[in-house]
Amino acid sequence: MGCKDCCSNCLQCLFGYTSPVQLVINNKRVGVLFRLIQLLIIAYVAVYVCWFMRAYQDTDSVISSVSTKVKGNILTNSSIGGVHVWDVSEYVIPPQGESSFFVLTNMILTPNQTQSKCPEIPDELTKCESDSDCKEGLNEVHGNGVQTGQCVQYSDAIKTCEVQAWCPLENDTIIPQPAILGAAEDFTVLIKNNIQYPKFRFKKRNILHHINSTYLKSCTFDHITDPHCPVFRLGDIVTEAGEDFSDMALKGGIIGIFIDWSCDLDFPEHFCFPKYSFSRLDNKNPENNVAPGYNFRFAKYFKDNENSETRTLIKAFGIRFDVIVFGKAGKFNIVPTIVNLGATLAFLSLVNPVCDWFMLTFMKDRDYYAKHKFIHINQKDDTVPLVSKSNQCIL
Structure with missing residues (x-):
């Protein structure tokens, strides 16, 4: 064979087309298996991939900003504080919250504290019998001040080490029951939430187009009757989270307000709206109830007629509300x-391949199918060539 014939055969192979031989098997078992697998794959793609996962879409995560505004007033009358009207600037800390705000529900007041000396609160480390049991200058991490080295009378039966501190010292062992500001459950909070999906240049807020000022002043969120109102009653939020407001108000806690902005932007814009849900976030485990609730301390300072600094110490118990926004478009x-x-x-x-494996493994006539499925060619036998010698190509 000349070079010219060899090149001609190679070109025929290069630009030739080979079509696989199809073996048609009229067997119901194999045919049912074949269609069943096809149906399962198509159902998986159509239902799960396309409908549930929406794999035909490009996606983007939400970017959000939140601001909150609480409204309400409470009248209290206690032996320590007397008659007092609490407004937003006192029971909401800070008064204008963002994605998190705290509402005061209970407190321990220690009024008229001044910088002076007084006996420490009794415990295993502060009880004493004489001055030798106290160390001047000692500053206990969990104490209320710096020891003076004197052992003084705390009560008729108890002596404790004297401390330089804000006196009289706070005694937080007794928590007021019921909660002093338990009526806070009737307060309302307006949540303003702006979101955007930058990839799709989509922006929206939870105050929807049909909401006007008149409606906003009178509406209250309800899952059934008014699911789009951005004004929430605090008692309803706690109830939706599966808690009792009066119990939670005693020692405080943390409630999550979840706003879900998951949207399908293939539909018109008005189909994209927020969905609200609520849950308690802090640990409430009766078997491990160490340091329950949520509290902190702050003080109000003033000066008396003699220009001496005095303060009222407040241990505040309350509910912190965290607004958590999430979603994908x-x-x-x-x-x-x-x-x-x-x-x-x-x-x-x-x-x-699956049907071939089934046919050649489990079928009774698998040897017969294999005989027609696979053609074994002896390369040394010229009687059954795959291609004629004149057309062989080496690639």
Whole structure:
């Protein structure tokens, strides 16, 4: 064979087309298995991939900003504080919250504290019998001041080490019951939430288009009757979280307000709206009830007629509300559609090998099928060539 013939045969192989031989098997068991696997793959792609996961869409995560405004007033009358009207600037800390705000529900007041000397609160470390049991200058981490080295009378039966501190000292062992500001459950909070999906240039807020000022002053959120109102009653929030407000108000806690902005932007804009849910976030475990609730201390300072500094110490118990915004938006995009369509076709290409394996492994006539499925060619035997010698190509 000359070089010219060899090159001609190679060109025929290079630009030739080979079509696989299809073996048609009229067997109901194999046919049912073949269609069943095809149906399962198509159902998986159509239901889970396309409908549930929306794999034909491009996605983006929400960017959010939140501001809150609480409203309400409470009248209290206690032996320590007397008659007092509490407004927003006193029971909401800070008064204008953002994604988190604290509402005061209970407290321990220690009024008229001044910088002076007084006996320490009794415990194992502060009780004493004589001055030798006290160490001048000692500053206990859990104490209320700096020891003076003197052992003084705390009560008729108890002596404790004297401390330089804000006196009289706070005694927080007795928590007022019921909660002093338990009526805070009737307060309302307006939550203003602005969100955007930058990839899709989509912006919206939870005060929807149909909400005007008149409606906003009178509406209160309800899952059934008014699910789009951004004004929430605090008692309803705690109830929706599965808690009792009067119990939670005693020692405080943390409530999560969840705003879900998951949207399908293939639909019109008015179908994208927030969905609210509520849950208690702090640990409430009766078997491990160490340091329960939520509290902190702050003080109000003033000066008397003699220009001496005096303060009222407040141990505040209350409920902290955390507004947590999350969501994901999707919109049709040709790239993920093509990718997932290709994956579907790849899955379908696996059906034939599975059916072949079933046919050649479990069928009674598997040897007969194998005889027609596989053609064994002896390369030394010229009687059954795969291609004629004149057309052989070496690539």
